[in-house]
Structure formats: structure tokens, C-alpha cells
Amino acid sequence: MNRSKRASLFAILLACALAASAQTAPVRPRILGISHVGFFVSDLPKALDFWHGLLGYDEPYDLKNPDGTINIAFIKINEHQHVELFNQQPPAGSGHLSHIAFVVSNAEQMRRYLASRGVPVGNKVSKGKTGDLNFEIKDPDGNLVEFVEPQPDGMEAHNAGKFLPATRISDSIYHLGFLVGSSEKSIKFYGNVLGFHEFWRGSSNGTQLSWIDMQVPDGNDYVEFMLYPDLPAPDKRGGQEHISLLVPDVQKSIAILEARPAFQAYGKSIAPHTGVNGKRQVNLFDPDGTRAELMESETANGKPVPPSTAPPPR
Secondary structure, three states: OOHHHHHHHHHHHHHHHHHHHHHHOOOOOOEEEEEEEEEEOOOHHHHHHHHHHHOOOEOOOEEEOOOOOEEEEEEEOOOOOEEEEEOOOOOOOOOOEEEEEEEEOOHHHHHHHHHHOOOOOOOOOEEOOOOOEEEEEEOOOOOEEEEEEOOOOOHHHHOOOOOOOOOOOOOOEEEEEEEEOOHHHHHHHHHHHOOOEEEEEEOOOOOOOOEEEEEOOOOOOEEEEEEOOOOOOHHHOOOOOEEEEEOOOHHHHHHHHHOOOHHHHHOOOOOOEEOOOOEEEEEEEOOOOOEEEEEEEEEOOOOOOOOOOOOOOO
């Protein structure tokens, strides 16, 4: 066989090998939205007063320690979203954010897909104590990220239609915010690997980028990168590491909260403001200083706010 024919044969074999490899490479399953967020709380009864008494949510179940004390309390936002309150101090050097979690269509497929992209993952998907399939990884900043595949025999399914009082100040987690050091690394991870897409970025001072919003690939929920030039002290991160709850009318929500007996115990004034993104919002803080933001979905004047062109802090 002459050199030309050998080269042609090699090219054909290489193309076939690449095609076969592409066919067998794991495909990313759907990432449907935010499942939950976990926060460490130093005083669980006070934290429950905030979530129950002020914000009006219910607690469908909890996980207990061997001595009978509560380890994790679950606050139900809607049928598919909740908040986990960890009854313990955060690890040394960390803020009060424990982890963020997303719903996926297939947890094992997600694990294999991430492994194929070089992301460190465990050897298997586990069935958690709530009955759902899940596993955890870390993002470029060390934030713990959990992927959850709900199961028909899980606690979420078991409590369907229950623990949804009319007192809930919101019925939806709008977004989750967390600290990000390198926007480039985070965009590569959440964008290139996980398939999130950026839809807005903003600056608090016009000279340096402050936020980048990234939407899940198969739903409407999003995460907000909170950019920083220097990492805040662990007890000063509650404003950045936050949960945003969607409300139709911020002013009406404030009136509802102020009329509740728990507002007197809350002991802080709450006032609406229009954010840099043009949306009306109000900030509330749990006893540990973690922010729960109430936000409307549309801008105050009905016009979109152009994204910032300011450079990131690092």
C-alpha cells in the first residue's frame, strides 16, 4: 500500500474512532432548577421564628441526631424547593452557606458526565436520608454543589400537597447568590460544563463588576455570582451568600410582614428599594445575618436594564 493510500486509510480510521468516542461520551442530563439551599444556624429556635413566624413557612420534617436533637430542619417553599437549616456552627473559616442544590433529570448520568469533563466526583450516587438520589461536588471556589434526582418514594413526594400555608410570603426561590473569586473560572464551570447561560451582569459603582447572573439550562431559576476583590470575613458574608424569594409586589409583602406579631421580635426596619437591576426588592436578615431577599420579577419601569461593561475585580 502506497503512502497516499495509507494516509487516507488512517484518516478514515481516525474519523471512525472520533465518531465512536463522541457517541459513547456521557451527555449532560437536564438541570431543571434550584432544589434547595442549606444554611448553618447558631440558634435553631430563633432561625425557625424567622422562617415560620415572620416569613410564614412550614416545616414538613427534620432529621435528628442520635440524642434526639434536630440536626437539619427543612423549610418548604413549594413542592420542589426548600431550605435546609443546619443546627450547627459553620466550619472554621466559612460563612453560613452550607451548600446549594439543583434538580437533575438523572443523577447517575450527571455523575458520569461530570467525571468525563474532569470534575472530581464520587464512585456512585447515593440515596439520601430524604429518599432522593444525590451526590455532591465542589465548584472552583470550593462552594459545595449538590445534584438531586427526586424519587417517587422520597420525602418530597410523600409530603406533596401538604405544608403549604397561605402565610408563605413567597412560593418560589428566585435565585441563590454566593461568593465567587474568579469570574472566568466560574463562568467556565457553570457555563461551559454545566450549561448555565449568562443573562445579566451589574456593577454597584460603575467601575467594577459586582454581579453575574447565570440561568439553569433547563428552567428559569438562576444563580448570582457575588464578586469580590477580597474575601469578606466569615461572619460578614451573609449579605452576599443569600436566597432571593420571588414576590409579585414588594410593598404589599412588606405590609404583610409588618402586620405579623413576629415582626416586633424581628426588631429591624424593612424598606423597599430598587436595585441596580431595576427591580423592586427588600432585604431581610435571619438571626445570623444571612440575607433573604424579596424581589419582583419585572423592572420597576418595565424596561430592561443593560448589562454592565465594567471589568471584574480579579
